[in-house]
Amino acid sequence: MNAHLDALEPSLVWRHFRTLCNTPRPSGHEAALVAILESWADAQGLAHDRDSFGNLRLRKPASPGCEQAPGVVLQGHLDMVAQANSGHAHDFTRDPISTYVADGWLHADGTTLGADNGLGVAAILAVLEDPDLRHGPLEALFTLEEETSMGGALNLAESWLEGSLLLNLDSEDRGQVYIGCAGGADVEVDAQLPSAATSDHEQVIEIALTGLKGGHSGADIHKPLGNANRLLVRVLRSLEAFDARLISYHGGTLRNAIPREAFAQVALPADEVDAAMVAIAGLETILLRELGSGDSGLSISVQRLTEAPEAEPLTLDASVMLLAALHAAPCGVERMSADVPGVVETSNNLGVLSLENGRLHLCALVRSLHDSAVVAMADRFQALFGLIGARVKVENGYPGWAPNPNGELLATFNARHAALLGREPEVKVIHAGLECGILGSKYPHLDMISFGPLIRGAHSPDERVELASVEEFWTLLRALIEDLATQR
Template sequence: MNAHLEALAPSIVWRHFRTLCNTPRPSGQEAALVAILEAWADAQGLAHDRDSFGNLRICKPATAGCEKAPGVILQGHLDMVAQANTGHAHDFSRDPISTYVADGWLHADGTTLGADNGLGVAAILAVLEDAELTHGPLEALFTLEEETSMGGALNLAENWLKGSLLLNLDSEDRGEVYIGCAGGADVVVDAQLPSAALRDDEQLIDIALTGLKGGHSGVDIHQPLGNANRLMVRALRTLEAFDARLVSYQGGTLRNAIPREAFVQVALPSDDVGAAFESLKMLENTLRTELGSGDSGLMLTAKRAAAEESVEPLTLDASAMLVAALHAAPCGVERMSADVPGVVETSNNLGVLSLEAGRLHLCALVRSLHDTAAMAMADRFQALFGLIGARVRVENGYPGWAPNPGSALLAIFKKRHAALFDQEPAVKVIHAGLECGILGSKYPHLDMISFGPLIRGAHSPDERVELESVEEFWKMLRALMEDLAKKG
């Protein structure tokens, strides 16, 4: 499948990306891909090993005469975000990603593409394969479970890697190089809320909020995008005028993707259904006006649902208390950086929210350039949801990556980029959880940068990569490797 990819340039990169598209690799299910890469390394005559968590390392000796060059670690993560459009049947544990080219961009058919971080991984494999490339000692590090927990980086073996320079190939902007990133943590809220039987005078209503674009909860958090969970809570607040009681809720599927859809069921007095529908229609128009062209596809629909004996809505007080807490919860950009113009400092994404049989579950992702600010945001969640008796825990925390503008590796990259493309790259700090912060905490001697091709819509079915930028990315990577080989 995806044979057309090998006709793209550079073919050495796209051939490996085809393998990644054809091999299911959602987070936590990378074993099949690891086995394929190990077999490939054996065929290439390259040494490989894994640490106790399962992260894979493939090593390649230096080109003759470059043995004294600094060791370079090429790093990317094997997993991808698993998101599909509603109504698009796709089993990410079994089905390959189907791709197509349109207007100079590569897309997937109804799902995430996996260019994040598949093209970085493909480029690393291409470097290992390229017999004409001059390079120093190479280590290719492929980490696991980046998209769900940063588990691979967090559990990376210490005293394992030998190189002194690290190239993270998990950035998504053409003509830019990243030297810092936000840290973050998951905030998980669980509660069992009181419920009461459905009354004879109550009608069940199903409400759906769909049509939003979604996006990456870090790099896209400042964009004019709607968060389905945030907006659905506004619908629930509107219905409180009719004594609506919440029955069930399902919004978002990943804590690091801005939710595109949310679905709820409520119970409210039968006599108020018509007025409630009118209020929701008015709210739909209001939300569309607020979102404007930034997220113009929003739809808010409601319909009557058949009563079921097992349905038991929350009590009126519990429903109001939960909706109030969700309405007050931080969501989106909290603060812009005072030191790095145009960069988000601290944010939160209300990523995954569910309610079933009175059981509440919320997973939010807080990010900040300052670890203390991320923990302060997490503490606000603990304080807020503690008021409704919920259990709140903070987990999967990871550190940020402090910028080093004086990096020698950065200087070499900037010089080579200027020579190749007649302009220096923009030096950036990204509001996303690159693994560099964690890797740097385990290997503090590393000099690191991050760069990659132009990817848009990551973490959503709108994910796409610009073909021309992949050619530039590969050209830059090869030239940089040869420059670093001369340092010996």
């Protein structure tokens, strides 16, 4: 499958990316790909090993005469975000990703593409295979479960890596290099809320809020995008005037993807349904006006259900309290950085929200350049949802990556970028959880940078990569490795 990728340049990179597209690899299901890469390494004569978590390392000795060059660790993560458009049947644990080219970009058919971080991984494999590349000692580090928990990086073996320089290939902007990133943590909210049976005079309706763009909960959080959970909660709040009671709710599938869709069932007096539907239509118009061109695809549909619901609705008091807490919860950009202009300092994404049989579950992802701000935001959730008796826990915390604008690796990269492309790159700090922060905490001696090709729509079915940027990325990566091979 995806044979057309073999015709693209650079062929070494795209051939490996084809393997990644054809091998299902959602987070937690990377074993098949690891086995393929180990077999490939054996065929290439490359040493390989794994740490106790399962992270994979491949090693290639230096080119003759470059043995004294600093060791370079090329790093990427093997897993991808599993997101498909509503109605598009795709089993990410079994089905390959189907790709196509349009207007100079590579897309996937109805799903995430996996260019994040598949193209970084493909480029690393191409480096290891390239017979003409002159290089110092190379290590390829492939981590697991980055998209769901940063588990691979968090559990990475210490005193394992040997290199002193690290190239993280998990960035998504052409002409930019990253030297810092936000840390973060998952905030999990759970509660069992009281319910009461529907009465004979109540009617059940189902509300679907769809059509939003979605996006990366870090890199895209500052953009004028709608969050389906935030917006549907607002719709449900408007129905309190009709004594509506929440029965069920499902919104978002990943805590690090801005939710594109959300669905809810409510029970309300039958003689209020028509008025409620008029109110929802009016609010849809208002929300479309507020979102503007930033997210113009919003659609809210309402359906009357003829069969009794499978679960009881919440009591009216419980429904009102829950929606009030969700409406008040932090969502989006909390603060911009005072020290790095244009960079988000602290944010939160209401990523996954569900209500089933009275059981509430919310998973939010808090990010900040300051670890203390992550703690403070998590504490706000504990304070807010504690008011409705919910249990709140903070998990999967990971540190940020403090910028080092005076690093020698950055200077070498800037010089090579200028020589090849006629300009120095923009030096950036990203509001997303690159693994560099965690890796740096385990290997504080590492001098690190992060760069990559131009990817847009990551973590959503709109994900795409610009073909020309992949060629530029590959040329730059090869040249940088050759430059580093001359250093002592």
